[in-house]
Amino acid sequence: MSGGKPGPGYTSGGPAARVAPLLRWFGRRRRDLPWRRRRDLYGIWVSEVMLQQTRVQTVVPYYRRFLERFPTLKALAAAPLQEVLKAWEGLGYYSRARNLLHAARIVVDRHGGRVPAGGAEFRSLPGVGEYIAAAVLSIGAGAVLPVVDGNVLRVVCRWQGFAGDVRLPATRRRVRAFLEGIIPAAAPGRFNEALMELGALVCLPRSPRCPVCPLRSGCFARDRGRTGSLPVKGKKRPVPEHEVALAVIVRRGRIYIQQRPEDGHLGGLWEFPGGKCRPGERPGDAVVRECREELGAEVEALRELAVVRHAYSHFKVRLHVFACRRRRGRIRPRRPHAWVPAADLGAYPFPAANHRFLPRVAGYAEERQGFRARFARGY
Numbered sequence: 511m512s513g514g515k516p517g518p519g520y521t522s523g524g525p526a527a528r529v530a531p532l533l534r535w536f537g538r539r540r541r542d543l544p545w546r547r548r549r550d551l552y553g554i555w556v557s558e559v560m561l562q563q564t565r566v567q568t569v570v571p572y573y574r575r576f577l578e579r580f581p582t583l584k585a586l587a588a589a590p591l592q593e594v595l596k597a598w599e600g601l602g603y604y605s606r607a608r609n610l611l612h613a614a615r616i617v618v619d620r621h622g623g624r625v626p627a628g629g630a631e632f633r634s635l636p637g638v639g640e641y642i643a644a645a646v647l648s649i650g651a652g653a654v655l656p657v658v659d660g661n662v663l664r665v666v667c668r669w670q671g672f673a674g675d676v677r678l679p680a681t682r683r684r685v686r687a688f689l690e691g692i693i694p695a696a697a698p699g700r701f702n703e704a705l706m707e708l709g710a711l712v713c714l715p716r717s718p719r720c721p722v723c724p725l726r727s728g729c730f731a732r733d734r735g736r737t738g739s740l741p742v743k744g745k746k747r748p749v750p751e752h753e754v755a756l757a758v759i760v761r762r763g764r765i766y767i768q769q770r771p772e773d774g775h776l777g778g779l780w781e782f783p784g785g786k787c788r789p790g791e792r793p794g795d796a797v798v799r800e801c802r803e804e805l806g807a808e809v810e811a812l813r814e815l816a817v818v819r820h821a822y823s824h825f826k827v828r829l830h831v832f833a834c835r836r837r838r839g840r841i842r843p844r845r846p847h848a849w850v851p852a853a854d855l856g857a858y859p860f861p862a863a864n865h866r867f868l869p870r871v872a873g874y875a876e877e878r879q880g881f882r883a884r885f886a887r888g889y
């Protein structure tokens with residue numbers, strides 16, 4: 511089999527015969543997840559947005575807290591961005607949260623707060639792509655739209671022997687075309703959930719549990735001993751790593767932080783001033799230059815408080831965090847900013863990597879405060 515045109519697939523039999531074992535298996539084995547107890551479009555939508563790029567176990571506590579805090583779409587639409595980002599903090603891919611909030615406000619303004627169940631209207635909302643639309647509308651509104659995510663690609667490529675690279679759009683199209691031919695009109699959401707669940711629990715990436723799989727009879731990969739070589743995944747491009755230097759500036763026990771622009775990477779979150787090192791530039795020099803450019807002030811890097819590595823989807827960073835002292839010039843922030851006591855840092859949403867050095871930052875601010883107090887007392 512090759513990754514060419516959509517074909518009839520490996521399994522024989524009509525669509526109903528192909529999917530019946532899968533649906534029966536799902537009825538018996540499906541996990542009791544919090545979003546499966548809510549069948550309203552808003553609750554399903556939140557879960558599907560959170561589940562993109564994120565594991566189920568990670569999402570469960572976030573989902574519970576988010577729905578407690580914003581139980582309805584109207585409650586979400588009325589919330590300030592900062593509060594939504596705080597509830598999302600640590601889940602990553604923050605554009606998902608910003609888009610969800612933006613979309614909720616549009617739904618309130620244009621649709622009276624009712625999530626539109628029509629494909630075109632729903633697809634026009636920010637952050638709603640093909641996957642979210644198919645998942646939410648099939649599960650919540652019975653739309654006959656197949657979902658194609660990583661789990662589904664793996665299951666179908668093994669089951670049907672599709673050997674195209676799953677990173678290529680042509681393979682996705684082939685899988686979607688196959689699923690369009692078998693998705694049951696009476697239970698599209700259940701079918702989609704069942705396939706995704708099978709990928710999560712049985713057709714595992716490294717060691718698929720074929721003996722207990724409902725698709726084992728007529729599975730190409732199992733019949734031909736190809737579970738190790740399917741699905742085919744092309745090589746990932748190497749991910750660049752950037753050196754980044756950050757400044758911790760403390761004034762009278764308060765730490766300077768600023769907000770990232772809303773429309774960029776990690777938009778709306780809070781950060782310490784600083785930025786990428788130039789080629790050949792030492793982090794200690796980069797932090798001084800960045801503070802000059804960003805804040806208009808000369809600072810001195812006193813010592814490195816922490817070095818933290820973090821991986822995003824398309825690049826990695828190594829964060830060098832410096833305790834800095836202002837030497838000349840007033841700090842003139844160009845973005846929303848705040849001077850906050852160490853104890854209040856937790857009230858602001860920060861990127862996940864920052865949480866690994868915030869205790870050091872707080873410790874440094876307290877150390878400086880203690881020094882000031884001793885200095886004021888004359889010893």
Ligand code: SF4
Pocket residue numbers: 665668669712713714718719720723724725726727729730731732737
């Ligand atoms: S039989 Fe094995 S390889 Fe085929 S779909 Fe089931 S778990 Fe995957």
